[in-house]
Amino acid sequence: MSRVAPVPEAAEGFPPTLREVMLRPWWIGMLVFALAVAALFAWLGQWQLARAIDSDPPPPGATEVVQPLGEVVSPGKYLPEPRVGQRVEVSGSWHPTDFLVVSSRFNGGTEGYWVTGQFRADPEPGSASGDPEALLAVAIGWAPTRQSADAAASALAAEPDPVAVTLTGRLISDEGPALPSAGALAAEMTRMSPAALLSQWSDVAGLDVYRPYLVADVDTTGFALPEGVVEIDSPAPDEATPVNWLNIFYAVEWVIFAGFAFYMWYRLARDAWEKELEDLEERTGPVQ
Numbered sequence: 001m002s003r004v005a006p007v008p009e010a011a012e013g014f015p016p017t018l019r020e021v022m023l024r025p026w027w028i029g030m031l032v033f034a035l036a037v038a039a040l041f042a043w044l045g046q047w048q049l050a051r052a053i054d055s056d057p058p059p060p061g062a063t064e065v066v067q068p069l070g071e072v073v074s075p076g077k078y079l080p081e082p083r084v085g086q087r088v089e090v091s092g093s094w095h096p097t098d099f100l101v102v103s104s105r106f107n108g109g110t111e112g113y114w115v116t117g118q119f120r121a122d123p124e125p126g127s128a129s130g131d132p133e134a135l136l137a138v139a140i141g142w143a144p145t146r147q148s149a150d151a152a153a154s155a156l157a158a159e160p161d162p163v164a165v166t167l168t169g170r171l172i173s174d175e176g177p178a179l180p181s182a183g184a185l186a187a188e189m190t191r192m193s194p195a196a197l198l199s200q201w202s203d204v205a206g207l208d209v210y211r212p213y214l215v216a217d218v219d220t221t222g223f224a225l226p227e228g229v230v231e232i233d234s235p236a237p238d239e240a241t242p243v244n245w246l247n248i249f250y251a252v253e254w255v256i257f258a259g260f261a262f263y264m265w266y267r268l269a270r271d272a273w274e275k276e277l278e279d280l281e282e283r284t285g286p287v288q
Contacts, residue, residue: 015280021273027265034265038258045254052247063087064236066168070124075134075208079173085237088214091166092121092133094222098201099140099153104190107142107233113149114139114192115229117156118201119167121210135204137194137213138167140221141229148228155226165222169214170234 021027063083069090073079098118105114117140120133140156143149177189177196189196194213198204215234218225225231 015277016273018270018273021276022269027269027272030265030268034261037261041254041258041261045251045258048247048251048254052244052251061236063170069121069136069171069210072171073210073212074124075210077211079171079212083171084173084212086171087168088171089166089168090119090121090136090214091164092119092136093164094119094162095201095203096159096161097157098197099156100189100197100200101146101149101153102139102189102192103146105142105192105232107230110144112142112144113146114232115141115143115149115152115156116192116197116213118197119214120207122164132207134208134210135194135198135201136210137192137197138169138221139192139213139215139232140223141218141225142232143229145228152226152229156223159223162222165220167214167216167220169216169220171212171214172234174211174213 022031063085064087066087066089069088072083072086072088095118100116102114102116105112117138119136119138121136122133141152143152172192174195175191175193177193178191192213194209194211198209215232218231
């Protein structure tokens with residue numbers, strides 16, 4: 001059963017004013033409750049606003065300074081937003097057979113294909129002795145046709161077992177797997193997703209996987225790019241603004257909610273006052 005505001009006996013011919021209704025103990029209590037709700041909303045707005053401005057943004061050009069991969073992200077961890085596009089270096093070796101093709105890749109505005117490889121990254125410095133390698137998906141080169149991309153992947157798989165190399169390149173967040181389009185092969189990949197590549201790699205049991213992938217500099221791969229394959233165009237990311245407009249929008253929303261709490265109190269008090277006047281009219285006739 002819902003609770004309604006108590007209505008005191010009104011003197012006949014003496015209707016209460018809206019101010020008098022609002023000053024009754026019930027509505028003063030409701031005002032205190034509205035103040036508490038508004039204070040909570042105001043605090044949430046301030047919390048969002050405090051996170052809307054990055055007080056310590058990365059310096060301009062920070063993504064172009066090559067850093068060790070282990071200082072940017074660890075296996076199994078998501079790439080922090082300020083580090084997307086960071087240039088890194090990592091040592092290890094290629095798996096000799098896992099060179100796969102990803103379609104729907106653009107290079108300078110032209111759609112084509114990426115040739116990718118499974119890279120076995122050496123354990124991070126300072127890790128326990130005997131720690132296994134971690135798997136890193138690497139985009140090696142771009143080809144304009146599926147035929148040239150497949151030929152390049154086959155040529156790389158036929159290379160002698162590569163020696164240890166140190167790759168440099170740009171680290172990009174996982175795009176997430178996607179279903180192939182209608183009529184396409186079930187194994188076709190249209191997203192650069194380490195999770196999707198992992199499902200087709202071999203000899204991966206017991207090994208950790210990096211969530212982001214690396215767009216490698218061609219001159220560090222240890223391979224000469226096969227004919228028909230060119231270096232992937234990977235420009236520096238745009239400098240991020242220190243202002244997060246989405247958080248500012250949320251902060252404004254909380255301020256509106258705080259104001260709405262007061263409006264609801266006023267609206268309910270006014271409805272109770274109007275109902276009281278109607279009841280008084282029914283008992284005594286029209287109120288003068």
